[in-house]
Amino acid sequence: MKQSLLGLENLTAEQINNILSHASEMKKVVLSDNKKITNLQGKTVVNLFYENSTRTRTSFELAAKYMGANAANITSSGSSVEKGETLIDTAETLNAMGTDILVMRHSMSGAPNVIEPLVDASVINAGDGMHEHPTQALLDMLTMIEHKGHIEGLKVAIIGDVYHSRVVRSNIYGLKKLGAEVTLGGPATLMAKDIDKMGVKTFNNVQEAIIDADVVMALRIQLERQKKGLFPSIREYFKFFGIDESRLKLAKPDAIVMHPGPVNRGVELSSTVIDGDRSVITQQVTSGVAVRMAVMDMLINGGF
Amino acid sequence: MKLLIKNGHVIDPANGIDEVTDVYINNGEIAEIGKNDDLAGVEMQIIDADGKIVAPGLVDMHVHLREPGQEYKETIETGTLAAVYGGVTSVACMPNTEPVCDNETVVRFIKERAKETGYANVFPVGAVSKGLEGKFLAEIGDMVFSGAVAITDDGHPVENAALMRRAMQYSDMFDITVISHCEDMSLGEGDMNEGAVASELGLRGISPSAEEVMASRDILLAENLGCRVHIAHISTKGTVELVRQAKKRGVKVTCETCPHYFSLTDEACRGYNTNAKMNPPLRTAEDVLAIKEGLKDGTIDCIVTDHAPHHPDEKQCEFGYAKNGIVGLETSLGLGIKNLVNEGYLTMNQLIEKMSKNPSEILGIAKGTLSVGRSADIVIFDPESEWTVDTSKLHSKSKNSPFDGFRLYGKPEYVIVNGNIVINSGELMK
């Protein structure tokens, strides 16, 4: 029976911990001079990206290659519907090509749920619409553990475009399962209705969300949201919802600052915060490769 | 042909009949209701309806038959076949066909095809605007004279308030009703109901305001003009209350809801179940309760299916790309019995009224009653016999229903259309 990773919603705390501890081992490989292990020797990883994301795709590709897998990329700009090929057709093609792991990024929530039952490969959701981005949340948690030693009891403030963010949903599932407290902050027009039912507190006043936080995570703002009228201007966004030095003072003195990248400087975070000593944004990138190695290894060799 | 339906529990809300008696049909018409000893010895076919309900054939005033133009989803033949299996003997079909039913020719084509291939009576509904584009009035008078029974741009709202106002004024001259699909498009962009489930699934939420804003607009337009308006497929608590208050003020507003709005909530979308995707979207438990209360106190006049067949390719895909709508003709009576009658919101008499008499009156068609002299459209069912929905066995060309595996009551055993037995012991007469 194959296993897949479509989201953190359906993983247990134990499974998440297993992935995170394996990822710490993998991080040693990533940081070593000889990045070559054989755990995925002879396996094929296909990166199927319906949305352009060079960062995430490269991270998965390197993770596969460090473990000896063959990696191929299928990048499809525009939707499958525009192309005239349905997910069902795509699944049949992938089966015929002998894919072991399918890494999928798609602009529509739930797209991996459609394809997963149709393919022989294990599926890793590399971000589906506004739904989940499980490896991002796992790499965030790995980074938190590296700095704080644990997740349980941490207060994590996530600030920004909650409505459109798959990063926030995966982090809520993961962090809550491991015992963290999560607060969300952002403008009312970018908040998701009744998301507090997922066990989080929401604030429109960013200061309130940040108070006493151990971790302050800013979410990326797609600048085209402003054109759609969801907030008045970039300038005003930063003024009320951006994280600068003075707002960061409300968090715990040793709080770390995270961002899933790429950052809009002077929008979600001020440049001094991004370049300051509390920012762990570049370490998140390294953790990303390690987490993706761990997930792929476990999917092929024994499960979570 | 002479036919006697014996000893059934006859329910005919239009004539105040709710008792165990006989129905005698002669030459395709209802000839008599009551026990008549004079009939002894007359040679005729007899249906023993002991323990069963005998009611006017159901009238569904909101159905998409897809012909002409989208025969890969449904045809007049398959759609009306599904109808009779569901006890529905008359359907009003929506004009969003290809070409759009916005002129006399298409109205006549639909009526002709129904005569040739249909199992049930088909009443075309014409478009409000040419091409459903919301710009210019369609030739409403011509359509009425060729057989259209109402007008609507269903599938789309009439966004321009002035056009809607003129449609009400103009159709009032021809004594037909404007059916309004209420959806403020600037608020309607989304995949499912706005709320906790959408937020969890990461799907774009549609606020109840999308429906309510336009429902209030159309109620106010009708009130100001003194014209009629019929609000289609009500899904929210707020719209029920808007109609309730409007009726109290004497506005000539009627409305309908669909079985899915009193049977399911937005929880059904979990797992990205595209068979739970429709427009308006499934709402919350609070809305479901309000819909049931609205049916109970008479605010909601009719139950319609909004039968919307779609090909599997249009549903087995990303939720956001999936088409809106579900098939419903074969499950509407069963859902009504299970969720309204058995739960005490409606009596069987009231359910029948909302599924036959009321829609007929709104459309002004001579259906929905067992009055003597009327052509005999009848459904006979046992409200206590349980059956299980198997969507693969539905008779509609499309199988997009969220009710697979549901246990319902009262599958029609006999269905009579214009005096002919079409469904006999639950199966199509050859």
Ligand SMILES: [Zn+2]
């Ligand atoms: Zn509609």
